[in-house]
Amino acid sequence: MDLTRQRRIAHLDMDAFFASVELLTYPELRGQAVVVGGRNASTPITNAKGDKQFSRLRDYAGRGVVTTSTYEARALGVFSGMGLMKSAALAPDAILLPANFEAYRHFSRLFKEAVASVAPHIEDRGIDEIYIDLTQVEGDSLVVAKHIKQAVFDATGLTCSIGITTNKLLSKICSELDKPDGITILDPSELATRIWPLAAKKINGIGPKANDKLAALNIHTIGELAAAPAELLVAHFGRSTGAWMAQVSQGIDERPVVTWSEPKSLSRETTFDRDLHAKHDRARLSEIFTNLCMRLADDLQRKGYACRTIGIKLKFADFQVITRDLTLPGDVIDGSQIRLAATECLKRVPLEQRIRLLGVRAGGLRPVQAAEYVERETQPTLPFEFE
DNA sequence: TCTGGGGTCCTAGGACCC
DNA sequence: TCTGGGGTCCTAGGACCC
Numbered sequence: 547m548d549l550t551r552q553r554r555i556a557h558l559d560m561d562a563f564f565a566s567v568e569l570l571t572y573p574e575l576r577g578q579a580v581v582v583g584g585r586n587a588s589t590p591i592t593n594a595k596g597d598k599q600f601s602r603l604r605d606y607a608g609r610g611v612v613t614t615s616t617y618e619a620r621a622l623g624v625f626s627g628m629g630l631m632k633s634a635a636l637a638p639d640a641i642l643l644p645a646n647f648e649a650y651r652h653f654s655r656l657f658k659e660a661v662a663s664v665a666p667h668i669e670d671r672g673i674d675e676i677y678i679d680l681t682q683v684e685g686d687s688l689v690v691a692k693h694i695k696q697a698v699f700d701a702t703g704l705t706c707s708i709g710i711t712t713n714k715l716l717s718k719i720c721s722e723l724d725k726p727d728g729i730t731i732l733d734p735s736e737l738a739t740r741i742w743p744l745a746a747k748k749i750n751g752i753g754p755k756a757n758d759k760l761a762a763l764n765i766h767t768i769g770e771l772a773a774a775p776a777e778l779l780v781a782h783f784g785r786s787t788g789a790w791m792a793q794v795s796q797g798i799d800e801r802p803v804v805t806w807s808e809p810k811s812l813s814r815e816t817t818f819d820r821d822l823h824a825k826h827d828r829a830r831l832s833e834i835f836t837n838l839c840m841r842l843a844d845d846l847q848r849k850g851y852a853c854r855t856i857g858i859k860l861k862f863a864d865f866q867v868i869t870r871d872l873t874l875p876g877d878v879i880d881g882s883q884i885r886l887a888a889t890e891c892l893k894r895v896p897l898e899q900r901i902r903l904l905g906v907r908a909g910g911l912r913p914v915q916a917a918e919y920v921e922r923e924t925q926p927t928l929p930f931e932f933e
Numbered sequence: 934t935c936t937g938g939g940g941t942c943c944t945a946g947g948a949c950c951c
Numbered sequence: 952t953c954t955g956g957g958g959t960c961c962t963a964g965g966a967c968c969c
Contacts, residue, residue, distance in 0.1 A: 631934040
């Protein structure tokens with residue numbers, strides 16, 4: 547293999563994925579502002595005449611957020627991550643559908659299989675996006691991109707957007723440039739004209755905090771970042787992040803497309819319908835806590851991992867988040883052992899404030915075949931206390 | 934009327950060992 | 952009594968991503 551050959555990397559992003567899957571189920575909603583989200587959002591009801599009754603954003607009450615929205619809803623200012631109550635103020639007539647993750651996972655599998663039939667070197671980046679290494683794939687980039695998009699559409703009825711460049715960084719930026727249903731192919735020589743004018747936060751890895759810090763240095767675009775002295779960036783962001791920023795602003799990114807990696811942690815968490823108090827709502831909390839541990843144990847068993855570190859996460863009424871974890875002498879996999887370790891963690895948390903969210907995490911994962919269990923004393927099983 | 938759930942990676946201090 | 956440096960593991964928090 548010629549290692550000096552320039553790579554050809556694609557980033558593929560499904561267009562408004564969850565909302566688009568819902569439109570396959572409810573084609574009558576096409577062209578309308580539709581929002582997916584909210585745990586307690588109600589599924590459409592079909593009346594005696596066969597008409598479907600969709601719930602509207604204005605009827606929603608609760609703590610849910612927008613998981614995704616159609617382009618029509620985005621035009622009204624409704625974007626993912628926004629509280630549903632706030633989006634209801636912007637688009638009261640928008641249709642609200644509950645998230646159906648089973649369906650999304652199904653279509654996720656379908657589109658990834660379709661891409662794999664054209665180009666098998668794929669890195670999974672979540673439910674709705676992937677990187678594809680096209681270096682060994684024959685053919686013109688535009689032709690290959692069209693071929694992939696057609697395969698995805700034939701398998702799912704869904705559209706996607708693709709960016710093709712020499713690396714993951716630039717392809718990720720490019721897949722967004724012509725959304726939805728677009729193809730953007732960029733040659734490294736076009737860096738200054740097409741990438742440098744873009745906002746610095748378009749770089750994957752520059753989030754709200756880093757963006758604010760950059761803005762304070764009067765750096766707003768990728769071009770301004772590229773023009774900034776590396777010493778300035780290192781002084782403000784540290785050696786590693788500063789050097790990384792200097793690199794990516796020049797369009798440099800050598801990260802390979804990684805087709806598989808072992809998971810590092812699994813977790814389950816839940817936000818309550820109302821904030822709960824450690825004392826007054828003790829029974830309810832204990833029940834939820836046990837449930838999270840059991841679901842986590844179930845996830846571990848289903849995926850075939852044991853774990854050695856158990857952690858908990860609490861979010862209080864004021865949104866302060868704390869975590870505690872405990873590394874055990876041996877691997878564990880069953881719910882009651884997880885519950886015991888999580889209870890040990892919980893003992894180290896001050897519980898004066900009302901609690902908004904509770905989570906349990908398993909870290910230090912090992913495939914069950916490689917797990918090492920240690921002898922333990924017989925421990926009481928349920929019920930456990932929440933304290 | 935605020936703000937979900939599931940992940941990864943990084944940093945930094947302290948313990949502990951050589 | 953005082954003085955090291957390096958490496959790894961554990962824990963807590965935080966930024967970021969989808």
